[in-house]
Amino acid sequence: MQEQYRRPRGTQDVLPEASERLEALRRLTRGVTARYGYGEIQTPVFEQTAVFVDGVGEGTDIVQHERYTFTDAGGVSLTLRPEGTAAVARAYVEHNMATWPQPVRLYYWQPMFRRERPQAGRFRQHTQYGIELVGSEHFSADAEVIAVGVRILAEVGKAPQVLVNSMGDEVCRPRYREALVSYYTDHFEALCEDCQARLRINPLRLLDCKRDVGLKAGAPDIADYWCEACRAHFDGVTALLGAMDVRWTRDSGLVRGLDYYHRTVFEIQDPALGAQSTLIGGGRYDGLANRVGAAGRTPGVGFGAGAERLLLTLPPEYGQNRRPRVFVARVGDGQDAFLCAEQIRRAGLAADVDVMGRSLKAQMKDAARRAAWVVIAGGREWAEGRAPVRDLASGSTEEVALGDLVGYLAERVGADRP
Ligand SMILES: [Zn+2]
Ligand SMILES: [Zn+2]
Incomplete structure (x- = not known):
């Protein structure tokens, strides 16, 4: 086969059997989220580049290295959607959803595009499903969003476990950031090259590093810096998880790489999968809508998850239509x-x-x-x-x-x- 006629690197053709599985998962996620009151939103495959650069943040891998940006014939800079939340926030503002009954509950199932380093199970076009609950600052909103993720995984046969943390707010995060920068500056020479750069741009991401795990163990813990409101919020979320019998643990190293996260961040895992166990990731993003044009304070919380990633962990018979012909x-x-x-x-x-x-x-x-x-x-x-x-x-x-x-x-x- 001639090279120029192959599919682009990191993409895949979804053949009928895989398509059945995707469709089954789409129906399931749509069904579960509908039971919780989430309605589906579909945003364009591409947006004006500013939506992602301002919404997601300059210091992130998505914006710095992974976006597909092009200029159309009219000279407008457009970017293929690399993640769901910034586009949903843009739509929330554009359609004036702040005037709708609050909160607004939205579900999406859409292709995402990121020019990631090719590796097994990572695709440059992949399907993400997720939900956004916009308009509530209350901790019960965070608990509901986590519960939806747990329910989806339970309904495909998993025994999910939740890792949760709080990244603080504008009151306490700056103090923590300072402590973190000071700690890592003392260990600058020992940091990997990426982290030396992150220290200037996005120091919280240092906790994400897979190479500098030894240093992470001695790093300051954000829980020691939480203000009273952040602590009460965290306790409220986890008390509701406990009341629902959801298994949860606090992970002090859990931070999300996107700048807009605020207070609650979480991952939902299937411990049976070992190292690659995270299936859903999300959190609260109170400042996001303001970055894409909202005037008032617009709190939100949500999660995103890879559909193909989850399907890889399901048995081969999942989603296969066994109805006799x-x-x-x-x-x-x-x-x-x-x-x-x-x-x-x-x-x-x-x-x-x-x-x-x-x-x-x-x-x-x-x-x-x-x-x-x-x-x-x-x-x-x-x-x-x-x-x-x-x-x-x-x-x-x-x-x-x-x-x-x-x-x-x-x-x-x-x-x-x-
Ligand atoms: Zn590092
Ligand atoms: Zn705080």
């Missing part, structure tokens, strides 16, 4: 079979018909690969008002009156009606 084999010119298959489909069943011009024998062979039942249409029995129906599992054949055929199949196969 009917194969309508053609005898003669094929009109009867074609119409019969059509009637079966109108009744909500799945039916295949030969479009290869195969012999009856070859059709039966094909049917065995794809169907559970075969109807033979167009032969002698058909002319007499009956159709032989073969159950491929047992090998037995029954003759069914044409008027009863669809009902007979529906009873055995089960219709796929909305």
Whole structure:
């Protein structure tokens, strides 16, 4: 295959089986979030670049190294959506959702684009699902958002565990940031190259480093710097998690790489997965909407999660449509079979018909690969008002009156009606 006709590096083609799994997960996440009152929002695949640069923050990997930015023919700088929250905040402001009954609960399922270093399971285009609860500063909003994530993972068979922390607010975070900078400045020579740069741009990210774990152990703990309001907020969130029997632990090193996070940050993990156990990440972002044009204070809390990442951890049978199909084999010119298959489909069943011009024998062979039942249409029995129906599992054949055929199949196969 010629190199220029390959798919771009880090992207994938979603083939039918994988597509079924994605769709099943989409239905599940949409269903769970709808039970909690979240309505779906779909924002454009690209936004004006400022939405992400101002919304997500200059000092982040997403903005610095990973965004796909282009200038269109009109000279406007556009960026393919690298994450969900900034775009949702932009839509919240643009549609004046502050005038809606509060809070506003939004769910999304959308492709995201990041030029990440290629590695297993990381794609430059991937699907993220998430929720945003906008308009509440109350700690119960944080607990609700975490509960939604826990419920989604529970419903795909996980036993989720929550790691939670607070990044403080404008009162206490600056003091903590100072303490952190002072601590790491004392150890500057020991820091990795990335962290030496982060120390100037985004010092909280130092706690994220996978290389400097030894230094992290001695770093100051933000809990010692929380103001009273931040401590009360954290205690409120975790008390509700406890009341719901959600397993949670505080992780003092848990910080999110995006500048807009405020107070609560959390990850929901499946401990059975070992090192790569985080499936959902989120937090509170009280200042975000102001960065993309909101006038008043617009608190929000939400999470985002990779759909393909979660699917990788689910069993192969997840989302596979096991509903049996009917194969309508053609005898003669094929009109009867074609119409019969059509009637079966109108009744909500799945039916295949030969479009290869195969012999009856070859059709039966094909049917065995794809169907559970075969109807033979167009032969002698058909002319007499009956159709032989073969159950491929047992090998037995029954003759069914044409008027009863669809009902007979529906009873055995089960219709796929909305
Ligand atoms: Zn480092
Ligand atoms: Zn505080």
